[in-house]
Amino acid sequence: MDVSVYEPSNSSYHSRWFTIAKKTPGQLRLVHSLEPLNAVTIAHSGIPPATNELASHFVGHACSGMFDLFIGYDERLLAESSRDLTTFQTSFGAMRLVILPMGWTNSISIFHDDVTKILSDEIPELILMMCQLEMEHLINVNRIIQRIKYCGATFSGHKSILCAGEIMVVSHMCSYEGRVLTTERIKVIMDWAPCVDQSQLRAFMGTVGVLRIFIPNFSRRAKDLTKLLRMKVPWEWGSDQDEGMRALKEGCLVVKVLKPIDYENEGDIVLAVDTSYITVGYYIYQEHADNTKEKIYGRFGSIPLNKREANFLQPKRELFGLMRALDACKHWLIGVRKLVVKTDASYIKEMLENPDMMPNATINRWIDNIKLFHFTLRHKNGATFGPDGLSRHLPQPEDEVYPNPFEENEDPGGPPEVVIADPTELQPIPIEEFRDNIDPRGGYFQGIATDVHDFEYDLAKALTEDEKDRKLLMDFIKSKLNKMSKEDTEMCEQFINQALVPRLEEHDCEEKHKHYDQFHRTKVALDSDRAILTLIKILQRILIIVVRLQM
Numbered sequence: 001m002d003v004s005v006y007e008p009s010n011s012s013y014h015s016r017w018f019t020i021a022k023k024t025p026g027q028l029r030l031v032h033s034l035e036p037l038n039a040v041t042i043a044h045s046g047i048p049p050a051t052n053e054l055a056s057h058f059v060g061h062a063c064s065g066m067f068d069l070f071i072g073y074d075e076r077l078l079a080e081s082s083r084d085l086t087t088f089q090t091s092f093g094a095m096r097l098v099i100l101p102m103g104w105t106n107s108i109s110i111f112h113d114d115v116t117k118i119l120s121d122e123i124p125e126l127i128l129m130m131c132q133l134e135m136e137h138l139i140n141v142n143r144i145i146q147r148i149k150y151c152g153a154t155f156s157g158h159k160s161i162l163c164a165g166e167i168m169v170v171s172h173m174c175s176y177e178g179r180v181l182t183t184e185r186i187k188v189i190m191d192w193a194p195c196v197d198q199s200q201l202r203a204f205m206g207t208v209g210v211l212r213i214f215i216p217n218f219s220r221r222a223k224d225l226t227k228l229l230r231m232k233v234p235w236e237w238g239s240d241q242d243e244g245m246r247a248l249k250e251g252c253l254v255v256k257v258l259k260p261i262d263y264e265n266e267g268d269i270v271l272a273v274d275t276s277y278i279t280v281g282y283y284i285y286q287e288h289a290d291n292t293k294e295k296i297y298g299r300f301g302s303i304p305l306n307k308r309e310a311n312f313l314q315p316k317r318e319l320f321g322l323m324r325a326l327d328a329c330k331h332w333l334i335g336v337r338k339l340v341v342k343t344d345a346s347y348i349k350e351m352l353e354n355p356d357m358m359p360n361a362t363i364n365r366w367i368d369n370i371k372l373f374h375f376t377l378r379h380k381n382g383a384t385f386g387p388d389g390l391s392r393h394l395p396q397p398e399d400e401v402y403p404n405p406f407e408e409n410e411d412p413g414g415p416p417e418v419v420i421a422d423p424t425e426l427q428p429i430p431i432e433e434f435r436d437n438i439d440p441r442g443g444y445f446q447g448i449a450t451d452v453h454d455f456e457y458d459l460a461k462a463l464t465e466d467e468k469d470r471k472l473l474m475d476f477i478k479s480k481l482n483k484m485s486k487e488d489t490e491m492c493e494q495f496i497n498q499a500l501v502p503r504l505e506e507h508d509c510e511e512k513h514k515h516y517d518q519f520h521r522t523k524v525a526l527d528s529d530r531a532i533l534t535l536i537k538i539l540q541r542i543l544i545i546v547v548r549l550q551m
Helices: 034-039 051-056 080-086 107-118 135-148 183-190 198-211 218-227 239-253 314-329 349-355 359-371 452-479 486-497 505-510 523-550
Strands: 004-006 018-022 028-035 064-066 088-090 094-097 163-164 167-169 173-174 179-181 269-275 277-287 297-304 339-343 375-379 417-420
Touching: 051 173, 064 167, 080 094, 107 523, 135 163, 183 198, 183 239, 198 218, 198 239, 218 239, 218 297, 269 314, 277 314, 297 314, 314 339, 314 349, 314 359, 349 359
Parallel strands: 269 339, 339 375, 375 417
Antiparallel strands: 004 094, 018 028, 064 163, 088 094, 167 173, 173 179, 269 277, 277 297
16 A cells, blocks of 8 residues: 555455465565456457567577566556455455555556557667677667656666576577576476376466477377367276376477578578378478478477368378468468478378369368468378377467468469379379379269270279179178078078169170060159250240340
């Protein structure tokens, strides 16, 4: 009350509160429980920066700085009409907040807007400092401090960093070499005991899930654990779950250093994609211009497949996976001219080169989305290539949507250039060998019949399959003769020998060309014949009228 944080209140409404211990021994922090207020609050349209994106901006710089505003929320006053909503009971009577409350739905967005307004003239040149010299860096730091001072704000001295080679940004240690996780977070995960219920498992997965962009094969490691989080799955912690937790802990110890993509570098930017029946796995790395074997990793991730997508046949699933991976990474890859897509192109190469042979419009739409990116397709055999199962997080609805750079009536472009990584491995499959297996469930006809022999070929092929099935059934009947009666055996043989597909020799059968006796026809069929004759006469009259009008 002495510093004008609280004031007496006469409101009939009050909320709960509790205290937690601060890092400084002997001090407590008062926390207001504002869940009822948050439930009826209209969320602010602005959102703060994503943590991964924010941390990536501090990577690759020789020196960086950070400042922590001291009691920043206390500088933002609440409107008089809104203060009663923060009322709480104390031993001194009912009190209410005068400043912006912590834990309220819109507090972060409002405070972020305030700081952005103060430093708007310095964004983005100085806020994300990219200086080469220490002196230049310190001059920029002085400009930031002066702007904060003029607004009456204060920095916390022991939490501020003027110039350092590495700094902590939202639990990521950022340095010139790259971005890694803090040892404190890894230690918490390594000391985690086996979970006894879903609540503890969710807490563990939420903590280790922050590392998903660092740990290769994240989904494979967490597969047995995530099964227990599904609805209607009974809780049963066994050896598979112990192995899954151990694999995730081992993954935390071998995390790779991530660096942002350098678009000015001459090295190729590679998106490696592999699709299984579980996930679409991918990672992005940049090859060194002088040594292509030297890779700088930028991001790991994957997209889970639902039950319907997992049941796609392999050609369709590979194309779908490539489309989803490019869409998930469009923020980093859109417009990149030195992009290389590394994948098992056994099916993808021919499908991209022959879009007119695809079975339906859905697959053609996927191909159009893929062609929005300019890339070279590098074929790598699936037996020795597998960047799948890296995460289970789908792109979020708030992700930025990029407009289509092409006009609606303009072709996005031809097929990409294809590079074979290893000529000794299996090569891409010709489209003629698998085009009928891309999506057979919809039903389609691939080709145009120009002669009756085209149909005879398909009929002969069907007859061959029919004979194989008939022989298989007859062999089965013969093996069961001792267990079947004579009447059942004769009935089965008669059913099997019934021609399911018409024979080719029946095409020239004279009996088939005999006139069908009208006596056997139904009254409906005869009435239809008479209606057709009447319809022909009406159409003839209409044609005569149209010809006269044209004259």
